[in-house]
Amino acid sequence: MCVRVLLVEDDERIRQALSLALSDEGFAVDEAGSGEVALRRLDAEPFDVVLVDLTLPGLDGLDVVRTLRARGDLPIIVVTARADARDMIAGLEAGADDYVTKPLMGDVLAARVRALLRRRGPGRDAVRVGDLEIRPQEGLVHRAGERVHLTRTEFRLLLELAGAGGRIVTREQLLHKVWGYDYFGDTRLLDVHIRRLRRKVEANPDHPQLVLTVRGSGYRIPS
Amino acid sequence: MRLTLRRRVTLSFTLGLLVVTGVLALSTWNLATGYLLRQREASATRQAELDARLATTSTALSDLLTGPDSAILVLGPRGTRSAGRPVDPALLPAALLDRPPGTARITVDGAPMLVVALPLPGEDVYVELFGLRHLHRTFTFLGLALAAATAGAALLGVALGGWASKRALRPLAELGSAAGRIAGGDLRARLPDQDDPDLAALAAKFNSTAQALEQRALRDARFASDVSHELRSPLTTMVNAGAVLRRRGEHLRGTAGTALELLTSEVDRFARMVVDLLEISRADQTDDPPPEEIALDALVRDVVAAREPVPLDLEPAVVLGDRRRLDRVLTNLLDNAERHAGGAVLVRVRTCGDRVRLSVEDAGPGVPEDLREEVFERFARGVMAGSRGDDTGSGLGLALVREHVHRLGGRVWVEGRSPVGARFVVEMVLRSSDG
Known part of the structure; x- marks a missing residue:
């Protein structure tokens, strides 16, 4: 299976170099020089993952992410030049699944993409926690009988937590299993996703009953 | 050992106050004792004149005595008559006896006495001695009171000097602590506004210096950050192009292969350095999440x-x-x-x-x-x-x-x-x- 990647980046040299490196990693890379071009291409063709530079001329990278997220759960990786927490969190809040900062290496980016596209473990039975019913086979989540729309990353995060049978899952384990991080770094990526997940599955996201924070170590879903 | 500025201010206050109160006490002492002595002399002379007149009218000398300390002597060629406290005529100042009238102060058996000599008709000299013990007790009391006042003033000087120097030096202490904070890395330390025009100039200068320093430090940090940031884009291109080349390294053997290896490994190191530089220039900033x-x-x-x-x-x-x-x-x-x-x-x-x-x-x-x-x-x-x-x-x-x-x-x-x-x-x- 060939993974189709759309690379949205205005700097032509970076675009070419990344495109070469990702092709070397076995991806089919298409390039877009602006947000407008990217959205047009995504309308016309199917892609497996989109890499979006946040600083684009014209349509801003954040707007591209927001538009794409409103359309569906296409995996999005944000590429930021600034490593400021604000930019990164804004990108994740807009709906990105992961982020990388420049200078980024093609192989690191490839690992990120592969982690994002990893299929859920086969043969898992449906899991019930609280009033949530998770069906890993179909990738569906129902809350009190009603369908909840989760992105692929949110789904895998929920599944990791629900599958632990009430045990604590540390932040590092989550980063490793969901995002494929083997360098345990920024857990803000996780914080933002937990926030997003709570907004969708909790009755009151400010007072979570389901996805509980275990101070100092991680999260757990009581079984 | 050099005294601190505060000690010196306190010391000058104390010494100044001590000198002023000392001079005042001394002149008070001189004026008061002189005045009291003159008063006593005048009253004693009047008394003696009265007594001398009575003595000529054959009144017994012992009737004329004014107190237990006093004594009366009538000296003349015909001998000496005396009453009251016994006094050796040799103790009396000769000059006074030779040329009366006059007064003198002498000490008889440790007791201070005022001597009044008056000429009597004939060759006789009337001498009356008055005890000065009361007056001397007054002088002692006055002296003690003045000394106590002087000492009190000195103590007041210490307290006042200490307070004044502390007050006057407070801006300096503030300056010191602000300078200390700046030296410790807190470039946002400033001095509060001063009312005093002399201090206001100092505070303003200090604050503007601190501000310039802070801006410069910020500028330097921003420059390092900007440089690293600008390096990111070309570096992204370089590391990725390098990775592609390295994959095909086996096609390049010998010199070209070595050169390629050198190039790509240095580009990687360069990239790490830029990432670390960015991190270190960000380390000073306060975008930490809550602990x-x-x-x-x-x-x-x-x-x-x-x-x-x-x-x-x-x-x-x-x-x-x-x-x-x-x-x-x-x-x-x-x-x-x-x-x-x-x-x-x-x-x-x-x-x-x-x-x-x-x-x-x-x-x-x-x-x-x-x-x-x-x-x-x-x-x-x-x-x-x-x-x-x-x-x-x-x-x-x-x-x-x-x-x-x-x-x-x-x-x-x-x-x-x-x-x-x-x-x-x-x-x-x-x-x-x-x-």
Whole structure:
């Protein structure tokens, strides 16, 4: 299976170099020089993952992410030049699944993409926690009988937590299993996703009953 | 020993007040005693004149005595008559007896006396002695009172001087503490506005200097950040193009292959350096998330799990801080051990009172004692010149460790390890040890 990647980046040299490196990693890379071009291409063709530079001329990278997220759960990786927490969190809040900062290496980016596209473990039975019913086979989540729309990353995060049978899952384990991080770094990526997940599955996201924070170590879903 | 400014101000106050009150006390003493003596002399003379007239009219001398201390003598060629306290005529001043009338003060048997001599008709001289004990007691009391007042004034001077100097020097103390804060790295320290025109100028100058310094430091930090930032785009192109080339390295043998290897590895190092530079220029900024409780032992286990296995010796310990910084500290220390000492041999977490120590030990060549501060400086690579391997770091790894540890409110140092090697120790405040 060939993974189709759309690379949205205005700097032509970076675009070419990344495109070469990702092709070397076995991806089919298409390039877009602006947000407008990217959205047009995504309308016309199917892609497996989109890499979006946040600083684009014209349509801003954040707007591209927001538009794409409103359309569906296409995996999005944000590429930021600034490593400021604000930019990164804004990108994740807009709906990105992961982020990388420049200078980024093609192989690191490839690992990120592969982690994002990893299929859920086969043969898992449906899991019930609280009033949530998770069906890993179909990738569906129902809350009190009603369908909840989760992105692929949110789904895998929920599944990791629900599958632990009430045990604590540390932040590092989550980063490793969901995002494929083997360098345990920024857990803000996780914080933002937990926030997003709570907004969708909790009755009151400010007072979570389901996805509980275990101070100092991680999260757990009581079984 | 030089006195402090405050002491000197206090001392001048005290001395000044002492001199003024001393002069005042002395003149008061002189005026008061002189006046009282003159009064006493005048009244004694009047009394003696009266008594002398009575003495000529054959009144008994003893009837004329005014008190137990007094004495009367009538001296003449026909002999001496006396009454009252016995007084040796030889004690009386000769000049007074030769040329009466006159007065003099003498001491008889330790008692002060006033002598009044008056001529009597004929060759006789009437001499009356008055006791001055009362007057002298008054003088003693006056003297004591004046001395006490002078001493009191001196004490007041000390207190007043101390208070005034403290008040006057308060802006200086503020200046000192503000300068201290700036020296300690807090470039936002300023002096409060001063009412006094002299001090206002000083405060304004100090504040403008501090502001210039702060802006300059900010400008420098921004410049480093901007430079690193601008380097990111070309670096992204370079590292990726390099990676593509490296994959095809087998097609390039010999000189070209070596050159390619050199180029790509240096580009990688350059990229790491830029990333670290950005991190260090960001380390000063305050975009930290609110500090959270971190289980240090669990964090160590997780970080090490992703690397070459290292023996662990962990006690449960919870600290407060930013997880990202702590991750980076441990990762950099492990990287450092790998780069210079063939890898860490032990990672230990030990609680000690209200502190917790995270130490990374290696069995490498160790760090010479005189370089143990220097290794934490930026680009202190000359220090490790002998141990540079193929995989050289950015030269910022340990400097970043120090920055992060400072931001975490702890301290870091390196010590010798027996028999060989180095032990890098990070000490932080322990939140709790219940894991």
